[in-house]
Amino acid sequence: MNRRVRELSERFGIPREAFDRLAAVEDQETVFVGTPEVMEFDAVRPMRRGIRLARVYPYSLKPTTFGMQVLGGQATRNVIDVSDEQAKLLINGGALSTDVEADNGFVLIRWRGFVVGVGFYKRPVLKSQIPRFRPVE
């Protein structure tokens, strides 16, 4: 298992089996994850292989919202459950105050059982790290 993937798997308690049939590659400080066939495809040079899983910074690894939406479903640690209104607020780039059992640092924001994206938690403030597209109402 790729060490970056292991790091994410440990922080969020995602079972390693979730990554069993996947391959990860690191390219220009970004970790991509996809099927082995996608990662090995070399007939041409694709613009993108699979999904961006994380961004590598000198002292941290920042998981991506889209990567975690698809692979964070089985997470057991550092997950913060939110209500409908809180989910909308965070998706629209807001922050909220909440005192929950989670380590400071990157967390997964879960709404009705689905990971909606990544947040940054510094007790008691949860700040959205979700990319902003069109507003959610």
Next chain:
Amino acid sequence: MQKSELRTRRLDNMTTHSRVFPEAFVERYSRFIPDFDAFLDAMQRPLRRTFRVNTLKATRQQALDLLTDLKPEPLPWYELGFSLNQGEGLGKRIEHFIGLIYVQEAASMAPPLVLQPLPGERVLDIAAAPGSKTTEMSAMMLNTGIIISNDPSPTRVRGLIGNVDRAGCLNVAVCRMDGTSLGRAVAGTCDRVLVDAPCSSEGTIRKSVKALERWSVTAIERFPSIQKRLILAGYHALKPGGLMVYSTCTVAPEENESVVAHLLKRQPEAEVRAAGLPSLIMRPGLREWGRESFPDAVGRCRRILPQDNDTEPFFLALIRRPA
């Protein structure tokens, strides 16, 4: 009703429609579209909002449980497709943002269903943006194997990547290349190929009147040359025994049957198979247009007409490269 009365009524209807549709449009398509008045009526009705449940993110039931307030009605021919009477704001819902659903026109869901990509296969989607069919095939393949999803336009490819991300497709390699060059680069290696060709998009008239304002025979004439190159490129990308779907959302025979006939002329061994989906009404392809007669096999192409299933018009051809 007597024959003469029927004719007068038909002419009256055509006059009414002529106020909406260009005369050349009515003249061209009344020549071969069955139930032509019903066709024109349907083309003037706004499309119902439709969506597909993305099983890479949620089960059908999970998505339906979250959307009960919208009262989705299942499409009769696709268990993951739904229509809404009031679909306003669907794209602003959390369910859409996190990719549990994908807003997609109903007929546009058909080409992947006819192609039937299987888990673990190598699939080429040669003109993929904005990614509706790539993401649909990704779910059909259970996020395994590989879809080489291509679009040459820098702007459109950004939208394609955004949709692949939102839908959670781990089995997609996105390329931005000329389709002909890509077809050559992967020649003989693909189990299935989708050529959802760029077209004059007459089907989108139901989405926007502007499409009708842009309509002209000259606009149609811009597309067949690229369509012919793409269908050949797609065919060359197939493994022996592989399957290809050629599709457009347009009615013009020059962009449909003529393109398939061009493939058959260049690759006479190619087999056109009759495509069908239970409960989706499809009509056979034309056997002639203008001064052009098409081979018998072209009759096995399929036309989806708006009056039959309350969708956009669509054209489909299922083609096999012999083993």
